[in-house]
Amino acid sequence: MRSITTFDLQYAHRFYGFQGEAQYLHGHTGVLTIEVEDSVSVNPGVNMVYPCNEIRKVAWDVLKNFDHALILREDDPLLPAILDVYEKQGIKNGHPQNRMKGEAFKTEWAVAYPDSRLVVTKETMTVEGMIKIVYDLLKDKLNIAKLTFTSGVNAASQEYKVTGTIDRCPLCGVALNEEGECPKCGYKK
Ligand SMILES: [Zn+2]
Numbered sequence: 132m133r134s135i136t137t138f139d140l141q142y143a144h145r146f147y148g149f150q151g152e153a154q155y156l157h158g159h160t161g162v163l164t165i166e167v168e169d170s171v172s173v174n175p176g177v178n179m180v181y182p183c184n185e186i187r188k189v190a191w192d193v194l195k196n197f198d199h200a201l202i203l204r205e206d207d208p209l210l211p212a213i214l215d216v217y218e219k220q221g222i223k224n225g226h227p228q229n230r231m232k233g234e235a236f237k238t239e240w241a242v243a244y245p246d247s248r249l250v251v252t253k254e255t256m257t258v259e260g261m262i263k264i265v266y267d268l269l270k271d272k273l274n275i276a277k278l279t280f281t282s283g284v285n286a287a288s289q290e291y292k293v294t295g296t297i298d299r300c301p302l303c304g305v306a307l308n309e310e311g312e313c314p315k316c317g318y319k320k
C-alpha cells in the first residue's frame with residue numbers, strides 16, 4: 132500500500148537554447164505527487180503507511196527551495212545577469228522579507244540558493260528533469276515508490292523499486308531518530 136501526497140510549486144524558468152516560446156522566461160504552478168511505500172506497516176490501530184502530513188514536512192523542507200523561485204540552467208547567460216541585478220538591489224544574499232526559505236542543498240543535478248530564491252540546474256528543468264532532481268533529494272528520507280510532476284500541459288512520472296524500510300514509530304508513523312526515539316510522540320523502541 133502507498134501513502135500519496137501532492138504539492139504545488141510555483142516557479143519561473145525557461146528552456147535555454149530551445150526553439151520555441153519556452154526559451155522566454157515564464158512561470159508555472161507545478162504539481163508534484165509523491166507516493167511512499169513501506170513493507171512494514173505501522174500499528175494496525177494507526178493504520179497508515181506513512182502519515183501524509185509527515186511526508187509533507189520531510190519533503191517540504193527541501194522542496195520549499197523551488198517555490199516562488201527562479202530555476203535556471205547553469206550555463207544560462209540570464210543567471211549572471213539576474214545575480215548582478217539582485218546584488219545591486221541588495222537582495223542577492225537574503226532579505227528580511229525572504230523568510231519562506233528551504234534548507235540549501237547541492238546535488239549532482241541541482242544547487243539551491245535560498246537567499247536569492249534561485250535553483251541552478253545541470254540540465255534543462257523539464258518535468259522529467261524535476262523528477263530526477265526530487266528523487267535524488269528525497270530518496271534517503273522517504274521510501275519513494277513513484278513521483279509524478281505536471282507543469283502546464285507537460286507531465287512525467289517515474290516508478291521506483293522500494294527495497295529497504297525506514298524504522299518508524301508504531302504509534303504515529305514518523306521516522307525514528309538514530310536513538311530509536313520518535314521525535315513527535317516520544318515513543319522509544
Ligand atoms: Zn515552462
Ligand SMILES: [Zn+2]
Binds near residue numbers: 301302
Ligand atoms: Zn510517535
